[in-house]
Amino acid sequence: GEHVWLETNTGGEFNTAIGAVVKLMSSGKILLLDDEGKEQWVGASNINSVRPMHPTSVKGVDDMIRIGDLNEAGILHNLLIRFRENIIYVSPPHPGETWP
Numbered sequence: 049g050e051h052v053w054l055e056t057n058t059g060g061e062f063n064t065a066i067g068a069v070v071k072l073m074s075s076g077k078i079l080l081l082d083d084e085g086k087e088q089w090v091g092a093s094n095i096n097s098v099r100p101m102h103p104t105s106v107k108g109v110d111d112m113i114r115i116g117d118l119n120e121a122g123i124l125h126n127l128l129i130r131f132r133e134n135i136i137y138v139s140p141p142h143p144g145e146t147w148p
Contacts, residue, residue, distance in 0.1 A: 103116065
């Protein structure tokens with residue numbers, strides 16, 4: 049299915065969109081599977097809470113400056129992808145240097 053952002057207004061301290069995949073569209077409703085593995089139905093009255101995800105955000109990128117969705121949700125989604133694939137690393141401050 050199509051990858052989308054789902055705006056979640058939970059009223060909590062951290063309100064940011066979450067990645068999701070469209071699983072089903074039926075009778076003006078959309079069934080989404082979000083990044084946390086939860087299924088969520090979005091009705092016609094809340095359709096504005098769903099927006100398309102840029103293709104670079106779907107599989108993630110090595111260099112975050114290349115993210116098409118360069119915002120909080122895009123960065124967090126990219127970090128989640130990298131964490132799940134065990135691609136967590138940092139570079140030394142300058143080429144050729146090592147960490148102390």
